Amino acid sequence: MDLKFYRQPFSAWRLSESKVNTLKYAGMLFALSGTLLLSACSSPKSTAQTASAQEPSSDNTANASQIQQKYQVEDIATFNEPWAIAKLPDGRLLITERQGKLKLFDPxxxxxxxVQGVPKVAYGGQGGLGDVVVHPHFADNHWVYLSYAVQGQGDYGAEISRAKLDLSNPQQPKLINLEKIWEQVPKMSGxxxxxxxxxxxxxxxxxxxxxxxxxFDPAQDMTSNLGKILRLNEDGTPAEGNPFAGQAGVAQQIWSLGHRNPLGMALDLQGQLWIxxxxxxxxxxxxxxxKGANYGYPLVSEGNHYDGRPIPEHRTRPEFQAPAISWTPVISPSSMIIYQGDQFPLWQGKAVIGGLSSQSIVIVDLTQPVAKEVQRLDMGERIRGVLAANDGTLWIIQDxxxxxxxxxxx
Known part of the structure; x- marks a missing residue:
């Protein structure tokens, strides 16, 4: 199989999907019980916008109970290729820029x-400085965690390091005691x-x-931690109780497998993990x-290969876990939170998903057994990250x- 095309940078192969979204959403309004609802049009593959957690459906948002939470947006600051956003207990923000800078912003x-002391990153393609999260007990230990791309022996992979954020000099924040705690295995081309x-x-x-x-194949390879959701201790070691703890090597880190490019994670009000x-x-x-579930990629998918070759759908292989929702046309998800504030009451307990090619924020009701898209905000720009502030308002970063x-x- 020729993989060259699939290794192109993100921008090279998502542009066409942005055009598809623009064309296929334009003017497609359907009346349902007297209410105008936005619906995605059909394509040869499943166009599911709402589906059960066990079997994707061909229903669109026209079958979802739409909501109309009102909102307004204000421009606050500008950053150079921001990728992730996190908040400190006092409300200040940490924002990563892909070329390797970490910013501390005071609203x-x-x-x-x-912020000084950021590790060196491999910038290019989709790589660079990635995510930033703050330890739950930051007030006591001052730990922050960074993920980023690195190059080693010609190939690339992601790493995670943690460091203490030293704020003793108000005008010169810095990272100290930096230590690498995790890496992707193995490093790969592209x-x-x-x-x-x-x-x-x-x-x-x-x-x-x-x-x-x-x-492709690493997503099903238990000797690799690629294409997986991992559960670790705060120091990067495998957490006790992981489903493959009895196996050797990186398998001990794995919670689930068969994933492609997961870019958003959030816990719902019951503590369940969604990606x-x-x-x-x-x-x-x-x-x-x-726990221990296999989501099937690349053996099954609700999409096809970019060269047109079909991939069997989840319904053909019931041993694989099907998505709660699949989108065709795509939304190009970049990030996700599950809203728990009180400023936007209609979004309480719902997923708030940033969209790149769709230039949107997608709101999903996670009510089981059927999750549904219930509102889509046209943002006019690619959305890279979403964060709930301490007061329940939302911070959003554009790409x-x-x-x-x-x-x-x-």
Whole structure:
């Protein structure tokens, strides 16, 4: 199989999907019980916008109960290729820029400072400085965690390091005691599908979304931690109780497998883990993550290969876990939170998903057994990240060289 095409940078093969979205959504309004609802049009593969957690459906958002939460957006600041956003207990923000800078932004004074001591990153393709998360007990230990792409012996992979954020000099924040705690195994050619999103749960376990690096097979290979969702201790070691703890090597890190390029992770109000990941040509997925489950990629998908070769759908292989929702046309998910604030009451407990090619924020009701898209916000720009502020308003970062930090309020 010729993999060259699949290893192209993100921008090279998602552009056409953006055009598809623009064309296929334009003017397609259907009346349902007197209410105008936005619906995606059909394509040869499944166009599921709403589906059960066990079997994808061909229903679209026209079958979902739509909501109309009102909001307004304000431009706050501008960053150079921002990728991730996190908050400190006092409300200040940490924002990563892909070329290797970590910014500390104060929403009150609007001051932006460079944080010193960031590890060297491999910038290019989809690579660079990636995610940033703050330890749940940051007030006591000052740990922050960074994920980023590195190059070694000609090939590439993601790493995670943690460091203490030293704020003793108000004008010169810096990282100290930097230590690498995790890496993708093995390193691979190309600079795509790192994934490398991170999330701490309510038991202080560190969850890592690891992409399959556009190499397909690693997602099913238990000697690799690529194409997997991983559950680690705060120091990067495998957490006790993982489903493959009895196996050797990186298998001890693995919680679930068969993932493509997971770029959003969030816990719902019941503590269940959800991820959103990019499909191939169609078939972006929202998945409820179950212990030891196999989500099937590249053996099954709701999308097809970019050269037109079909991939069997989940319904043909019931041993694989099907997505809760799949999107065709794609939304190109970049990030996700599950909203728990009170500023946007209609979004309470719902997933808030950033969209790149769709230039949108997608709201999903996670109510079981059927999850449904219930609102889509046209943002007019590629959305890279979403974060709930301490007061329940939302911080949003756009993608790109002049990516804006936006504040969303009711």
């Amino acid at each position: 009150t004074s609007k001051q932006t400072l460079d 600079q795509g599908h790192y994934g490398h999103r991170m999330l701490f749960d309510y038991e202080d376990k560190l969850w890592v979304a690891s992409g399959e690096r556009q190499h 959103v990941e990019m499909g191939p040509e169609g078939g972006d997925e929202l998945n409820l993550i179950k 790109g060289a002049q990516g804006k930090l936006l504040k969303m309020t009711p």
